[in-house]
Amino acid sequence: MTAPAWNRRRAAAGRAWREFATNRAGLIGLVVLTLILLLAALAPLITDQTGLDVTRATGKRLEPPSGTYWLGTDENGRSVLLLTLWGARVSLLVGLSATLLSIAIGTVIGILAAHFGGWTAAILMRFTDFFLVLPSLVLAIALSTVLERGIGTIVLAIGLTSWPSAARLVRAQTLTVEARPYIERSRALGGGHLHVIGKHVLPGVLPLVFVNTTLAVGTAIVAESTLSFLGLGDSTAVSWGAMLRSASATGAVTAGAWWYLVPPGLAIAGVVLAFTLCGRALESVLNPRLRER
Incomplete structure (x- = not known):
């Protein structure tokens, strides 16, 4: 890429950041996400991972918050603060990975359906409609039940069932991009399918894909927490959903141990809200019509 092209992109990125910085809600979401x-x-550097081992727990069962355990302990005497920090690693990893998988599938199918049209679009969109009308959570539960338990299974279950909405959005944006005059000129000059898609279509739909990715992460984290709460996640991994399941199964609710339920619940709500705020702010930056409103 030539120097003028890099300069134009840097200038565009600078304008986008200045516009994003004017959105207070987006900045708050960005700060919260960065902190989390x-x-x-x-977490491996500021905490001791051995505290996750139930055989090395030193606290009492469901001990309330104190100077030693800031957020109390769980049913095994482990620090709830430690579990919450380490649970963030699994929940964020699964949420981001599943989102990238679903967005990648949706982007490929959406672009191919809009670019080639005809019977290709008919087959791909009927395939998309089939997955769209089925409850994604039910499909994810079915996949998690059939496949071997683990983090990879959760990622596949969420990613393979949540791509249809992205495919339809990308298809609509691709049709808009391909209706522009420079696409016709590129084809007239001999540009093939790969050239048109890679050089013109993909850069035109990437802003929408980026915004949709930011908004979809929160949904994926909620789905992971739901599957873990239902006992379909990795039993050996600590996640926010698994913490809620353990709290419910061990009688923390009836025992009044609110400190075991509130931290993972607030963490899920906070991360989802932060991703949503960032996504909405990015949407207003990348969509001129929203910015004018």
């Missing part, structure tokens, strides 16, 4: 991601990434 840093805490999750630095």
